[in-house]
Amino acid sequence: MTRKEFLALLAASSATRAFAETAAVPDASKPPAAPAKVPAAPLKLPAIQPGKPYLQAGPMVGHVGPAEARIWIRATAPVPWSVRIGESAGLEDAREIPGPVVAETNACTATAIIEGLKPGTHYFYQVLLEDRPQTVAPLPSFTTSPESGMQGRQRIAFGSCVGETAASAAGAWAELAERREMGAKAGGFDLLLMLGDNHYANTTEAAKQRTYYTAHRLSAGWRDLSAHTPVYAIWDDHDFGPDNSDGTQKGKETSLQVFKEFWANPSAGEPENPGCYFTFTRGDVQFFMLDGRYHRSPDKAPDTAEKTMFGAAQLAWLKRELLASKAVFKILANGSEWQTFGSDDSYSIYRQERDPFLAWIDEQKIEGIIFLSGDRHFSSAYHILNRFVELSSGPFGSTNARLRPNPERFSGYDEGSLWMILDIDTTGPQPQLAYELWLGGGGLLERRSLSWDQLHGKEPIAASPAPLQPTRWPARPATPKTA
Numbered sequence: 001m002t003r004k005e006f007l008a009l010l011a012a013s014s015a016t017r018a019f020a021e022t023a024a025v026p027d028a029s030k031p032p033a034a035p036a037k038v039p040a041a042p043l044k045l046p047a048i049q050p051g052k053p054y055l056q057a058g059p060m061v062g063h064v065g066p067a068e069a070r071i072w073i074r075a076t077a078p079v080p081w082s083v084r085i086g087e088s089a090g091l092e093d094a095r096e097i098p099g100p101v102v103a104e105t106n107a108c109t110a111t112a113i114i115e116g117l118k119p120g121t122h123y124f125y126q127v128l129l130e131d132r133p134q135t136v137a138p139l140p141s142f143t144t145s146p147e148s149g150m151q152g153r154q155r156i157a158f159g160s161c162v163g164e165t166a167a168s169a170a171g172a173w174a175e176l177a178e179r180r181e182m183g184a185k186a187g188g189f190d191l192l193l194m195l196g197d198n199h200y201a202n203t204t205e206a207a208k209q210r211t212y213y214t215a216h217r218l219s220a221g222w223r224d225l226s227a228h229t230p231v232y233a234i235w236d237d238h239d240f241g242p243d244n245s246d247g248t249q250k251g252k253e254t255s256l257q258v259f260k261e262f263w264a265n266p267s268a269g270e271p272e273n274p275g276c277y278f279t280f281t282r283g284d285v286q287f288f289m290l291d292g293r294y295h296r297s298p299d300k301a302p303d304t305a306e307k308t309m310f311g312a313a314q315l316a317w318l319k320r321e322l323l324a325s326k327a328v329f330k331i332l333a334n335g336s337e338w339q340t341f342g343s344d345d346s347y348s349i350y351r352q353e354r355d356p357f358l359a360w361i362d363e364q365k366i367e368g369i370i371f372l373s374g375d376r377h378f379s380s381a382y383h384i385l386n387r388f389v390e391l392s393s394g395p396f397g398s399t400n401a402r403l404r405p406n407p408e409r410f411s412g413y414d415e416g417s418l419w420m421i422l423d424i425d426t427t428g429p430q431p432q433l434a435y436e437l438w439l440g441g442g443g444l445l446e447r448r449s450l451s452w453d454q455l456h457g458k459e460p461i462a463a464s465p466a467p468l469q470p471t472r473w474p475a476r477p478a479t480p481k482t483a
């Protein structure tokens, strides 16, 4: 089958589903039964080769601010290491920053914090173990973020659910790595948010989690993508513990320790309140990356005032941060969905916490809120209570779940590897926001601008045409052959 025929088949199958969906009686309360599936064999890592230590995974760029950057590695054995960094592609102007200790107790992972950088500047870097370079020319590079508060345009890629095998999301990583610097029209982006189910170890056991994190990081596409792109992550159930796990989960402290080993976020939780949550600002956009698992009440608990997804301390932190924020857009990202008709593992069954929080946002006249989520193995956009916009993105690599009728949804797609890009521009008199939905191997499914009034419930949002059609934007611009 040719690629064209394959895509035509995809489009036809989507059309059939979309018709069935609109013809069905809306019943958002029960997900359809999942087909029985054979569990994948546990992931394993290649054996460590004899000789001197080398990079088992990484380098990966984590948090990048206007003046600092974080570079993560996993080495095959304890070893002194360093990062050389400079603005010249050949590192003629480089300085060398020693990395923190790489030890067996941290699975030989470490994150170097590089300070004293200039905002909006392109840097090249090289990782050395002892004096042996682990990255070769052309060296990996990244761009520091604009100054906090500065107006500008930024494109934010986000998604979830990488799939159960190392191969599941490998194609998505390779395509994202290709598109990263191809410009706005070809799906380029400035940073990547991983919104949970970043592996499917389904346990709090440290050794298995470390293997699963690393297995995904060995794919060529991920290595390319993450060596150049600031990557930020929160978790959802499968990379926190078992399916639909919550704050009662034994061993959650171990999950948090491993999470911190494998991501290079700016921070995690607060001194008195553990968790993976944190905030960071890029220009005049502030991100609130939330932990919906560590303090979560069980999904099955009665929906009373005590039932919580975030825990009182995290929610109080979030409110404090929102009140203090001067950002034009405030991006609130969680693994679970925020919308009213979500699954039995979403905020829809935590209404006694959700609804007062949403009301509080309006009482405090906080503007520019956008909700992000993942988890569902399809991508969709919602107008929650005809007031707030939520964009739910995924899966990078997991098998799909089907969209179901939902009165709050105004767009969606549920076939293939999917991710979204938020395109924000605050340079004009009115802040601009558009979202894009991308299909791995299929191109842009939808780009849609939402007005400030739509983002604030003052103007309705009409449903997008269904089914969305892939446009097959080329992965690479054609290069004329020379004789």
Ligand SMILES: [Fe+2]
Residues within 6 Å of the ligand: 160, 161, 162, 197, 238, 375, 376, 377, 398
């Ligand atoms: Fe998932």
